Amino acid sequence: MSDIRSSRSGGGRIKVLIVDDSASVRNALSDIIGSAPDLEVMAVASDPYVAAQKMRTALPDVIFLDIEMPRMDGMTFLKKIMAQRPLPVVICSTLTEEGSQTFMQALEAGAVDAIAKPKVATAEALAEARMRICDVARAAAHARIGARRRTLPPIKVEEKLTADAVLPPFVPRRTGSADTDPVVAVGASTGGTEALATVLRALPVNCPGIAIVQHMPEGFTAAFARRMDGSCAIRVKEAAQGELLAPGLALIAPGDRHLLIERVGRHFRVAVRDGPPVSRHRPSVDVLFRSTAQAAGANALGLIMTGMGDDGAQGLLELRRAGARTIAQDEASCIVFGMPKEAIARGAAERILGLDGLAGEIARFQPNRQQVHTS
Structure with missing residues (x-):
């Protein structure tokens, strides 16, 4: 060598x-x-x-x-x-x-x-x-x-399925409830494991419940969750069907399964589902974000992080249209500035922040109460 x-x-x-x-x-x-x-x-x-x-x-x-x-x-x-x-x-x-x-x-x-x-x-x-x-x-x-940054032509890929393949079409409307728990939805791909580690290790035990899609093969997500759980103040685990999101808990989508958020009274739980790849991925960030927009609306914070392609860009836009707070990781701190770049280009990101600022935004998140319109 x-x-x-x-x-x-x-x-x-x-x-x-x-x-x-x-x-x-x-x-x-x-x-x-x-x-x-x-x-x-x-x-x-x-x-x-x-x-x-x-x-x-x-x-x-x-x-x-x-x-x-x-x-x-x-x-x-x-x-x-x-x-x-x-x-x-x-x-x-x-x-x-x-x-x-x-x-x-x-x-x-x-x-x-x-x-x-x-x-x-x-x-x-x-x-x-x-x-x-x-x-x-x-x-x-x-x-x-x-x-070192690679200089390569933009990637062109064939047509891909949208979240419509798993969930009903998104209907733009601001939803939420003043007595519902806050919830955070996070999506990441290439470079995301280390970026997520930086964020999760900085979170306090009273932070809102977090659902995470990290593009990762089946069998690796459980090991990643255990590794994070051993080094974080919050609890981190691979998501299981029907598990309730709670303060100080981060649930990571199992590899090769979609992760959704559902409302149960004033709380939220996760659903783990099979289904076709969406935006060329299973789990898909778009599926997580759309389900969060439908279930939580203004009670949610959506965060899109480093990764190639555009998975999560449309879902983050749907979250913003539902009244949620939305953040994209900035180019300087991304390993691959693909997913955040596409979300920003679509007007999906309310704010653009560096990696070091993301944990603080999650910890301080409060639902956008003044914009909540229940339906």
């Missing part, structure tokens, strides 16, 4: 290096990534030593990295990359309890995202794997790693 030389890819296809000891995984990832017109498999490697040899000639835009490999494990290789020449690294791991814990350590070491190893047993599974893997590669290529 010591003699890796810097190089720059042009404005063409995103170059991906795949590092995995399984030939079948390397082949599956190569087929999926190679099928996208804007992506290119630069090289494949069976372990980090082979990868380092290939990187002496040219550097990739993104590395897909396995954790358990012979000769050198992926975690050691990740740390070497981040120390010598930071590059966007996506962890590609099997969904095991041990693996999910290692994934959290990899994020702390500098990985920008994680993806499950592809399951291609059925046509539907292959289609979802292709969509998720290609989207993660694109997002990672646009990520800011330290002081």
